Amino acid sequence: MEKSRGRCAYHYGKRNREAAPPCAVEDCTNTRSAASHGLCKKHLYRQLRYGDPLIVQQVQGGDLKDRLMRSVERRGPNECWPWKGAATKRGYAYTTKPGDRGVHVLAHRLVYETFVGPIPEGLTIDHLCHRAEDCKGGFGCPHRRCCNPSHLAPEESVANTMRGNSPAAINARKTHCQNGHEFNAINTQVSRAGKRSCRPCRAARRQR
Known part of the structure; x- marks a missing residue:
């Protein structure tokens, strides 16, 4: 006291x-x-x-293009522009929906709609910078955070999946079966579900 x-x-x-x-x-x-x-x-x-006591808000408000670019690490025109903000557990960048702070949207989709135009109905936005031969893919894929408008393009879901390294994409890119038979019109049988199987291998199994 x-x-x-x-x-x-x-x-x-x-x-x-x-x-x-x-x-x-x-x-x-x-x-x-x-x-x-x-x-x-x-x-x-x-x-x-x-970094400045006079700044009230740094990101919110103002022009949408400026707001998005403040959250992007802009590099060369042909390089990836990584998103500096939040990302989902699957590695995709996300941000708040314009006009509704309670709703989150994928950042690369919002960037495409803002800088390029509307996304055609039924299509997804594919990262053209992702190449299966250069990147293993998965949740740690760095291309999922890319927001360079020139690296984004609308694609069908199947084409988007085939660009990655999922089991379906890897099998679809195979030109021969595990026993070396070529997947051609004579050797290949396709089921109703779209799954390929090798006719010579099936014949050999039946013979055994």
Whole structure:
């Protein structure tokens, strides 16, 4: 109590706050916070988050194109532009829907619609920068975060899947069966589900 000079913690703190000098920002009537480099709590928060105590919001608001590009690491015109914001568990970048902060949308789809045009009905947006021979794919695929408009194109779901390294895509790219028979019109039988099978191998199994 000697330190507080007979005042409780509330009134001791209130006295110190009222006696503190004002914030260093011009026209700000708030008092400085302890160890805040001359700023009040509000302007100290803006300084730490945005690098400038006068910036109110860094991303929200303004032109949609500018807002999206602030979240993208822009590189060369032919390079991938990684999304610097949040990503889903599957590795796809996402952001808030314009006009509705409670809804999330995939960032690469929003970038395509903003910089290129509407997505045709029934098609998905494929990352042309992803090549199965160069990238193993999966949730850690870096191309899923790419938001370079020149790397995005509408594709059917089947074509999009075939570009990756899923089991279906890997099998579809095979030109020969496991025993070396070529998948041609004579050797190949296709089921109603679209699954290929080798006729010579089936004949050999029946013979055995």
